Amino acid sequence: MFVAGQTFSQQNLKENFTPLKSSGTLPDIFTQNIRNVIKDDISDLYKKKETDKSIKQTYLTETNYEIQKIVKSGNTLVNDEITAYLNKLADVILKDNQPLRKQLHIYTLKSPVVNAYSYDKGYIFIDIGLIAQAETEAQLAYILCHEITHYTKKHHINGYVKNKKIDNQNYTGKSNNDIVIEKCQYSKELESEADLEGFKLFEQTNYNFKQAEKAFDVLQYAHLPFELVEFKKSFFETEYYKIPDSYLLKEVSSIRNNSNEDDTKLTHPNTAKRKQAIIDLTANRNNAGKVNFILDKAQFEYVRDLSRFELCRLYLKNRDYPNALYAAYILSNKYPDNQYLAEIISKSLYGITLYGMGKISYDHDSHLENGFPEYKDVESYPQQLYYLMNKMPNNEWTMMSLNYVYRNHKKYPNNKVLNRYSDSLFKLVNQVSWGIIDFVRINKKEQPAVTETKKDSTVVNDGTSSKTDLIATIQKENNFKKYDTAYYKEMYVDLFMTDKEFSGKFPSTGVVDNDATSGFSDYSLKKGNSSKKKKPKKVGAFVSTEAKVNKVLLLEPFYLKIDESQKEEFSYLSSDEKQEKYAITVNDCAQRQKFELVTLDPDIINANDVDKMNDYAVINDWFAEKFDSDHSDGYPILNTNDIENIISKYNTQYVFKTGIVNYKSKSGRKRTYYYAFVYDLKLNEIIYKKQESFKGKDSRDLINAKVYQTIYEFKQSNK
């Protein structure tokens, strides 16, 4: 819960940004035993005179688990600057209703989505994406009022009961479509009630009514960046590098207005209707003296900027590089010397380069399942960026990226991240068959001769002269003015001539290096050719023969029981109990074998374990990004730099994920699935993979035998 009066030292966003983390004491929801909570809730339910108790009992079980899942996902921020601010906002709104205020638990959710959620037990979650889009404190306050109303009117549980009843009805003559429409209709009624009742709460404050209307505009245009800033190619240009105008659109598309879209099958009324309802309400009300900011404008803007900085990282986590790039580009206008933004842009450029090379594709579950959108499908200024990505050949994009990243590396020489990505791009240059020779002026009219010149030049370089000497010689030999060059030829001239590090790292031959993998200097696993050496034998389910696992970080052991023969297919309570025991089993097996294993499980933490929660969040973000791509092995995870701290803090680069799924079919047939994976955080690879299925129940001997054997194989890898 929010600690009143908590103060935070503000980040200096002009220079840098540190990704948001939780702090202080963890609230009860993190530490309480969920089974007891559910038991108590159900017991309370049956003490009251309520209808639909059976459905509500299921609701209480499911919702408690859902809330716990959100809270312990690592995405929920606790006692951070944004959450503290949102709670202050709630204090303002409910300054005359302390009993209600005390029932609310407001948290920030690290999600780029523009949304907020309210649960029956007073838990309200606000997405970072929404805060980043808000224009005023009053808009946020109205959205909070809307969510508080959902809670006070018990919309969540009522919606659940209604949907269950609709599902249980006899649908003679009704199609699935009719059912969806019926459910959406009820949902829309609840949303409209939350809009109107929320406004009543809002009008009790001194906030400007108009901002409630404007809040719907924010929602309407949530698909656009948080600010509409023209994309200027000059951002990537230097004195010697000018991007051709032909790579940019003369005019970007207009913003489509679909506020009045058909909402028959939507859970919310369309924004035009919602906005109109508020306009109707406020028509005859006096708005005089009402303000956009009660707390403090500067504080709002600071919190919003924090959200926007964090949003950049969240885009990277989703491998949404164009959006990350654009968001960082917008912020760069305000914070031109912020290192974090330089990192985000560098990583985005690198990500787009990999995407262009076909080295990154997206998983079916990813929101970018079909890849980056076509520029035609993008509205307004961001369309320029998508057009540039579309028009610029990949090798040119790689060079442009290197140009930006390397110069920022020089600007911030102590920034290891920029240094690493700069090196990585040098390696990628190897894969686009360009070398120094391509950046020497050549005569278009003498194309055949150029090829020869290239060869000659390469031959001339007998290793005695440096690359910069070579360039100088070639340039001297040719008449500078005669040569009509490609636009990028002079891109690196200043660097070649003056920067030894650059010319030293830049590939000289232009020969494609097929062995180059990700190009990520610190992440290269494949070293040298050791074909003569006897290959070590693969141990158990290890994918690699080279991994030596001497310690692992056990990440939240998983257990799920599914029983299709039951009304409630997912056995939450028994799964939770089994999960707890499973964590003990894994630890026991490690202990028996004297194998070092550290458990990082949000289900086994106490109130002071906020650091553990933060570590868990970092690793979870790492996994979220990793699994967003179909084949990401070997390629770096871009959203977090903290993974190195985790590796050094826990003194291991190996994360162990394991779980059991027990399934019982309608006919009573049972199957048990066991999985165990080990990921190498440093190399970004899966190094151990075991997935097995057994007929029958999830007996103790099965679990013990499999887990013990898995850890035994870890130990064997060291021999």
Add this chain to the structure above:
Amino acid sequence: MIKHIIILLFITSSYMFAQSSGYMGKRLLLGYGFNTSPAIFGATSNNETLIGTGGSATTGSFVFNTIHEGFLEYAASSKWMVCFSARYYKTAYDNGKYLNYYDNNYSANYLKPSGFYNIRGLTYSLYFKYYGSRYVAPWGRYVMFGPTINTVKTSYDSKVMNFQANSNNYYYADTLMSNFGTKEQSFTGVNLMLGYGRSRIIANRVVIDYGFNLQLFSVFAGVFDVLLDGEDFSSQNPTNLNYIEKTYRKRVRGINRFNVFLKVGFLLF
């Protein structure tokens, strides 16, 4: 022989020690097993077995062969177990085969001796269990195989087992004869054991193992046992002195041919 088997077992175990995880670190299993099979062929005993009562083909009662087993098994790797077992059974051969007898004074042709003779068998096996791909020895499903040595001791009571010999001349009256060689006779044979089973583990210590096993040569020989069940080919009939030698195998094959088993073992360390 037993000594050699045990030495071999431990040498193999020590060599493979490093590759084994066992069940929760425990690799050595000591236990008792109960093998049984319906006595369909050649179980014509009217004597008692160690547990339960043997029936008689003549009475038509349905009986089960029973074998008791002590075993020591060692998880040499995650997939292999090296095992040693000794199986003991006690049964009888209900004399069903005809014999021929002839000397200067007496003769008997095509005669069945009365009663039965006792058989006690001890079978030693050095066998290997191979666990399926997803299983970890000593837990899970497995196949097993290995050589066995069947040692058999027979004994007879001349009051029970005898036959009527006819006099060859009028000086002598017909007489009861009960000379079937020495009272106790020992025999040894080899066989090849195959089996399939599944072991479950309770409380991290007790292993419940169930499945079936068979002795391969006995299975093939069983075909002939069925074909020759009448045993009325006079040319093959034994004499009184080799009667036991010629008949004991059928009963031994019958009891070892195919058995289902239930074993209880304790994981020692």
